[in-house]
Amino acid sequence: MTGEERLRLLEEKAAELRRLAQEHDLDLSAELAVLEQKIAALKRSIYAELSPWARVQLARRPDRPSGLPFVQALCAGFYELRGDRIVGDDPALRGGFGKIGGARVALLFHQRGTTPEEQRQSRFGMASAHGYWKARRIMEVAARLRLPLLTLINTPGAYPGVQAEAHNIAGAIATCIWQMLRHPAPTVAVILGEGGSGGAVALAAADRVLMLENATYSVISPEGAASILWKDAKFAEKAAENLKLTAQDLWALGVVDEVIPEPPGGAHTDFLGTVEAVRQAVLHHLRELSTKPLDELLRLRYKRYRHVGSAGSGH
Amino acid sequence: MTGEERLRLLEEKAAELRRLAQEHDLDLSAELAVLEQKIAALKRSIYAELSPWARVQLARRPDRPSGLPFVQALCAGFYELRGDRIVGDDPALRGGFGKIGGARVALLFHQRGTTPEEQRQSRFGMASAHGYWKARRIMEVAARLRLPLLTLINTPGAYPGVQAEAHNIAGAIATCIWQMLRHPAPTVAVILGEGGSGGAVALAAADRVLMLENATYSVISPEGAASILWKDAKFAEKAAENLKLTAQDLWALGVVDEVIPEPPGGAHTDFLGTVEAVRQAVLHHLRELSTKPLDELLRLRYKRYRHVGSAGSGH
Amino acid sequence: MPIRRDKRDRYVEIEVGAPAEPLWVRCESCGELIFRRKLQENQYVCPRCGAYFFLSAPERVASLVDEGSFEELPPPRIEEDPLGFSDQVPYKERLSRARVETNLNEAVLAGRAKVQGIPVILAVMDFRFIGGSMGVGVGEILALAMERAAEERKPFVLVVASGGARVQEGVLSLLQMVKVVAARETLAQAGVPYIAILTYPSTGGVLASIGGIADVTIAEEGALIGFAGPRVIEQTTGERLPPGFQTAKFALEHGIVDAVVPRAKLKEELVRALSVLAGEG
Amino acid sequence: MPIRRDKRDRYVEIEVGAPAEPLWVRCESCGELIFRRKLQENQYVCPRCGAYFFLSAPERVASLVDEGSFEELPPPRIEEDPLGFSDQVPYKERLSRARVETNLNEAVLAGRAKVQGIPVILAVMDFRFIGGSMGVGVGEILALAMERAAEERKPFVLVVASGGARVQEGVLSLLQMVKVVAARETLAQAGVPYIAILTYPSTGGVLASIGGIADVTIAEEGALIGFAGPRVIEQTTGERLPPGFQTAKFALEHGIVDAVVPRAKLKEELVRALSVLAGEG
Ligand SMILES: [Zn+2]
């Protein structure tokens, strides 16, 4: 029996006990406490030393906290902006204004959807050219209003389609990076799930980059790397190890500023707890950044990215 | 016989004399000189006090100096930029870089075309949404390079089409006006032919606005005004008078800074002379503007447009 | 003052009637005869078919602000009829008539107001006043309102209802497009938010200037949003207009507006935007 | 090193051969066997059918600059193989092989040069070097070159020939996209012009960063310009690619580039742009 199977069995037992206790008005709290301790320990042991490949699977779960429900839970009063003012509105990349801890922020985030219908509609969070042109537009609004910018990233990558190319998705991504680097207020990026290549980095050129414990951030999907470099998609697991795409590895490389812990079973087991952990981390960094004058903020932002990967960088 | 008919007759006579002189090797220079003096005097008397409606006709002539040939004659080494980077490239609104009198400038201009094929292709100078989005893009490049901006206007108006609306032509025009007002270098607009409503004003929010003597600048075509206000397009001539659309009237209203004289027969009778007159006027204003620090330039530009039409403005 | 559309949600007839106040009004869309009071209670939306009727600027103000909170800004001094324009009727006479008919001084009404307690500067255009057209007067009122908003650091809210530029003021009205964009830049310089509400109609020079570059753009459900009128497009290009062309939904689908909201929910939507955007902290 | 396309100008096969120097080369497009010297004289364009062959970075430099004017910038010190990456071949070994095969240190060559007397900073990518991919080394060379251009107030010219990011450097290569955009901003701050020349191929993370935001963008006639490769698009979306998809002409028609120029006219085009843009006065 695998760890996950034993876990499921224990969880079923606990549910049964709870039902019994309620139906027959019994006090089984002691028994339940013991069982719940066992469950927690088992979860810890299962998820503590997850392989990169296992984290890739966790990061891709459709029930992973992200998208509009996440933003609505994170903010007091999210107000959405739609449309790039030129081509259309992309449901895969969303944005607007919200208040976090009383402060106004502009937000940009990927929408993957949880139901098949939602996922189809938002193309699993793969934003097209007009999604990134919209992001540019929203960044411009945020710049005018001097609002801090918060991005929440969860995408397999930018959408590879004919219309996307016709509307210059490459230029749109480059423009988003550029606009983020010039943003006249603090910027924080949080990678919630999958941080897939160009589609992720377009929203990740921030003053601070945070990652959830089981999120990934990579130049290419492990499957893609496997089929290009090993000429066989079956080497995805091996590619995942080589790519150093976990939060822990990226923290060690100095690419990520903070790893936000997830509950033992993964973020999807505790939506509100995850939201709260992200809120606290974001507020902490926004507060720190807000003490810096704008010119210093821009100078530090430039320095950070100018030297990424150069000898001597990292923690 | 009308003045124009007499003029044509005299010009035919002069041509005949020249042919005779050449074919038979005769010296007819004295006779020709007298005839040419008569022609010049007649032209002056015909064009000196043209009615607004007559100027509307002159401004619309397809052989009126403007567009790409004008820019190529005006500049040393015009280099064209194409495309809005999102939707496409509009042949009706063109732009790029050139040198005038040794100085680098960015240019934007309408292309009407002279042959029917050219006119069809550039929609008679009616630019669509992507034309104005391209203009925005070129203004952004010019702003980065701190280049003065010169616009050469000759359009019946923005293109009224389904695709233009779908790509937000209204927002594109508004954005061009906004971008011109923020341009971090001197800006000069020259109305060469027709300055038709929103399609013209999108490129006319400049530090200095110049007009050729027989150019027009109007909120609506005389025909449009006639059919809306008089419910009859036949009142176009009357509308033209009421609209105060001539260079002379607009100079008196303080909307235009300089009226550039045309040769007696109209700009189309002397392409290179018109180019040279425009070049001198543009250089004069650019030189004057270049002495002002940027913040004063922007302050004066704001003031000019903030108070247009308010009590006490004008010459 | 009903707004008519054809069955494919395209052609639109604008009728600005006399300011008579009959007890009963006929809905041009469904033919229903509606008790005027009832129509008013329903915010001038036909209770039977949902068709939108025009709202006057004072009615629109009342529908959006906290009761009694609207305080009009002092009107600017401007030179009227700068061109001495005369068509079938002298422009001065048109102005006088519009003033009598609407009980307004110009095609826009601007003032300080509170929206669910949030202080704003609000400007509302009135289509009944020479088609809500923008001449020097409208440009001046809008520019003053935006400058006030920038100074007082209050969000600027504009309700657009305009056919475009005021033809009778010639190029001076065209240049009001530049004036209002210049004033809009002072809002940006001050970091003050600007919310536009596009209604029926939002077209021409007003959409192609101040109406087209808000931070947040909300379309009322019954809005017409476009640069050129449907007739002009058909006549100039011979193109067939697609169903729903230039409707609020069309604008949303083409990325031109942030939301489409029924009239009854407009205040709620505005409050949602303002409560996130207003205030420094 | 021929570039192949199908008859509808779509599918493209990339073949980076060994650096052998046979006397004769076969054109994969028309089958012609061409004398190598002849091909070289024709700037690696098939004299029979006009198909484009790859140009190495040194060949490209020679084709654009005044003879003898190129002076390479000192190479940056960087940590190689930062992730200790190994697939079928360790990354270090791939690097060594590429260096031997190309006689280059990295996939880009940057230096000072003169183009018809106009001083520029020129960077040229080389597709033979691990697909012209951008890792830390390429990012660093490009960033240094742009900083030099900003300092010396010389136009920056970049010839793109890249399949995208260097996969073997993981996220560090992804973040080179940000690095080069940051350096591009220093050019903008200095008001120094940046001209990009897109060749075959200009794709992925290089096009979606430094390649996509030049002041002037010139496409070589044989270029492939796009974010995602044609195969990826077909496999992910099931879409049929239109004829001429992602060609230089496609990019021009969609407003993505300023000009399409045959290889033989590229220097002339560059001179035209530079002579207008270079210099302060
Ligand atoms: Zn009805």
Ligand SMILES: [Zn+2]
């Ligand atoms: Zn061949």
